Amino acid sequence: MKVYNYEIAGDPVTVRVPETLADLDEFLMWVAAAEKAGPIALDTETSGLDVYSTGYRLRTVQFGDRRVGWVLHWERGGRFQEVALEVLRRCPRFLIHNAPFDWAVIDRHASVSLESLAPRTTDTRILAALVDPRQPQEGGRGTALKPLSAWYLDPRAPDTQEDLTAIFHDYGLTKAQGFARIPLNDPTYNLYAGLDVILTARLEPALRRELDMLEVRPRLVQYEHEIARICAVMQRTGMILDVPYTKALAARLADEEQHYASVALAYGVENINATRQVADALIMMGEDLRERTKTGAFKVDKAVLLRLADLDRDWKRLGQREPNPLADAIIRSKRAGKWRTAYAETFLSVLDAEGRVHPFINSLQARTGRMSITRPALQTLPSSDQMIRRCLLAEPGHVMVSTDFQAIEMRVLAALADVKKMKEGFVNGGADFDIHMYTARLIKGEGATQKDRKLFKGAGFGKVYGGGVKTLARQTGATEEEISRAVAAYDREYPEIKRASARWQRQARETGLVHVSVTGRRLPLDRERMYAIVNYACQSVARDCLGQSLIDLEANGLLPYLRLPIHDEVVASVPEREAPEIAREIARCMTFDLYGVPIVADSDIGKRSWGSLYGADE
DNA sequence: ACACTCACG
DNA sequence: ACGTACGTGAGTGTA
Numbered sequence: 140m141k142v143y144n145y146e147i148a149g150d151p152v153t154v155r156v157p158e159t160l161a162d163l164d165e166f167l168m169w170v171a172a173a174e175k176a177g178p179i180a181l182d183t184e185t186s187g188l189d190v191y192s193t194g195y196r197l198r199t200v201q202f203g204d205r206r207v208g209w210v211l212h213w214e215r216g217g218r219f220q221e222v223a224l225e226v227l228r229r230c231p232r233f234l235i236h237n238a239p240f241d242w243a244v245i246d247r248h249a250s251v252s253l254e255s256l257a258p259r260t261t262d263t264r265i266l267a268a269l270v271d272p273r274q275p276q277e278g279g280r281g282t283a284l285k286p287l288s289a290w291y292l293d294p295r296a297p298d299t300q301e302d303l304t305a306i307f308h309d310y311g312l313t314k315a316q317g318f319a320r321i322p323l324n325d326p327t328y329n330l331y332a333g334l335d336v337i338l339t340a341r342l343e344p345a346l347r348r349e350l351d352m353l354e355v356r357p358r359l360v361q362y363e364h365e366i367a368r369i370c371a372v373m374q375r376t377g378m379i380l381d382v383p384y385t386k387a388l389a390a391r392l393a394d395e396e397q398h399y400a401s402v403a404l405a406y407g408v409e410n411i412n413a414t415r416q417v418a419d420a421l422i423m424m425g426e427d428l429r430e431r432t433k434t435g436a437f438k439v440d441k442a443v444l445l446r447l448a449d450l451d452r453d454w455k456r457l458g459q460r461e462p463n464p465l466a467d468a469i470i471r472s473k474r475a476g477k478w479r480t481a482y483a484e485t486f487l488s489v490l491d492a493e494g495r496v497h498p499f500i501n502s503l504q505a506r507t508g509r510m511s512i513t514r515p516a517l518q519t520l521p522s523s524d525q526m527i528r529r530c531l532l533a534e535p536g537h538v539m540v541s542t543d544f545q546a547i548e549m550r551v552l553a554a555l556a557d558v559k560k561m562k563e564g565f566v567n568g569g570a571d572f573d574i575h576m577y578t579a580r581l582i583k584g585e586g587a588t589q590k591d592r593k594l595f596k597g598a599g600f601g602k603v604y605g606g607g608v609k610t611l612a613r614q615t616g617a618t619e620e621e622i623s624r625a626v627a628a629y630d631r632e633y634p635e636i637k638r639a640s641a642r643w644q645r646q647a648r649e650t651g652l653v654h655v656s657v658t659g660r661r662l663p664l665d666r667e668r669m670y671a672i673v674n675y676a677c678q679s680v681a682r683d684c685l686g687q688s689l690i691d692l693e694a695n696g697l698l699p700y701l702r703l704p705i706h707d708e709v710v711a712s713v714p715e716r717e718a719p720e721i722a723r724e725i726a727r728c729m730t731f732d733l734y735g736v737p738i739v740a741d742s743d744i745g746k747r748s749w750g751s752l753y754g755a756d757e
Numbered sequence: 758a759c760a761c762t763c764a765c766g
Numbered sequence: 767a768c769g770t771a772c773g774t775g776a777g778t779g780t781a
Contacts, residue, residue: 412778414761432761440762477763481776505773509766516775519765527764548766548772606771614771667770674772678766682773706766706773 143330148293154333156210178232180340186319191491197248201336208333227251238262257368266346288338291345299331356659370500377497379532392479399472406465444470485515507679529750533712539745543708547681554736556639582628598629605670658683691728
């Protein structure tokens with residue numbers, strides 16, 4: 140047995156690494172005593188983050204409590220695996236920091252299903268996010284093990300990830316290579332593997348105390364664990380990639396990128412992504428660049444370039460000027476490049492052996508509680524065009540179904556701020572109710588036009604996001620005069636919104652600049668951006684509408700069809716013959732009442748590819 | 758590390 | 767007193 144001693148918060152702690160069968164027996168004796176005393180902290184070390192790719196390895200499984208961390212060398216096989224498996228199967232409660240990752244690893248590489256493990260897990264990262272969901276850049280502590288340990292346990296708690304990177308460099312390895320190739324018996328590697336479970340074991344009671352003190356509802360904690368498990372199932376299922384199409388697409392995008400880059404080169408732009416070069420070249424051509432970035436540089440983003448190329452937001456000719464060929468080439472080359480690298484090639488790079496992609500679904504990421512999806516970022520695929528979404532397919536014999544809430548944030552706003560006329564509209568409006576046209580008619584009468592609708596849609600977003608007249612004018616294309624009149628009219632019709640914002644801000648000032656949402660979620664505010672409270676309240680409750688829907692969808696047996704949550708939408712793969720029926724079921728699970736406001740969802744049934752729900756053909 | 762850009766809800 | 771667009775992930779260039 141290798142034994143490493145360390146100190147956390149003045150307490151001696153020990154990391155034990157079994158080497159012999161007798162050591163493993165000693166470990167089992169410890170487990171028998173520890174599992175009676177409480178949950179056991181659990182963690183894994185693996186060859187990296189690409190859990191689903193071939194050649195991926197589970198290297199160690201760690202178990203521990205406040206005093207001792209055991210590092211089991213899974214990679215050695217045999218009895219080491221048997222013992223780890225026995226404990227994984229038997230132990231009634233586990234503590235894991237960022238459980239979805241370890242659930243995925245253990246489900247796939249240690250044959251203990253996440254259905255078995257997840258109900259026995261407390262995720263300390265969830266606890267931390269419910270105390271304070273902010274990232275370090277936002278003034279929070281973040282939800283990583285290191286900053287939480289430093290705050291709650293010991294300011295000198297080791298940064299195990301950071302320090303390991305240094306060790307990797309000693310071995311001549313990069314960070315990415317290090318986790319796969321560092322020798323299994325490296326002392327620092329084992330020490331830190333063991334310390335992580337000890338820190339997790341110590342974090343849990345500290346976070347529980349904090350949640351109790353802040354009166355965070357236990358029901359909310361449980362709800363988040365259920366959502367995390369449901370998202371982990373979706374991640375494990377993944378989506379089928381149309382590999383031949385994606386490869387051809389990547390090649391086509393590369394050609395397009397190259398073609399337009401060579402056009403740009405003819406105008407002296409060697410690197411189309413170098414904004415300085417682009418600005419210089421455009422000025423040389425006689426263009427008058429007016430907009431500046433925050434740091435004073437010339438702004439040459441898509442909006443600027445489209446105008447110079449005489450194109451509207453849908454890339455249609457405006458006929459207002461002679462198109463600038465350089466601006467045109469740059470937007471085309473940049474778009475092709477981004478679509479190739481961020482989407483097509485990422486899909487191919489994360490593919491598993493069965494041709495599926497498994498995006499990491501982080502069920503509790505944003506400061507409002509919103510989810511995020513990474514590797515690949517499937518929440519942000521271009522929707523203007525089916526080209527990229529066409530890469531992803533429903534199961535054989537299935538079709539893609541997308542079900543989204545109708546104007547969820549406006550409905551949540553009406554419910555939370557008790558906006559009388561808005562609520563009336565939602566209650567009496569029927570299935571095809573259009574809140575923005577309704578608002579336009581309230582203000583302009585029955586003769587309200589599509590242009591009016593657009594104006595009041597902008598004003599509505601202004602209310603939800605806290606936007607000003609200038610920004611709204613820029614976004615909608617209306618004049619500042621039109622916008623300020625629209626906003627004033629909006630406030631007259633829906634006076635409760637301003638009042639709610641003021642009330643919530645006053646309450647938050649009394650409670651340490653934290654808004655507690657109706658679901659019990661703590662939403663810390665920035666003193667200089669108190670107006671954001673309306674958005675935080677609406678966005679987070681809308682997120683909880685989606686979360687509750689996921690729970691209801693699972694309860695109705697629909698989880699096997701689900702593929703992705705996208706803020707106000709659920710994407711599913713559904714057997715073609717039953718598609719209308721299942722789509723109706725999904726929409727039904729996403730339909731309910733929120734404080735007297737109907738929350739309503741619509742399903743769209745596509746064909747085999749996700750792209751079929753976008754654009755014209757297929 | 759930071760700035761800029763661009764994709765989404 | 768007044769006014770402030772919200773939340774993400776990812777790639778590339780620059781210093």
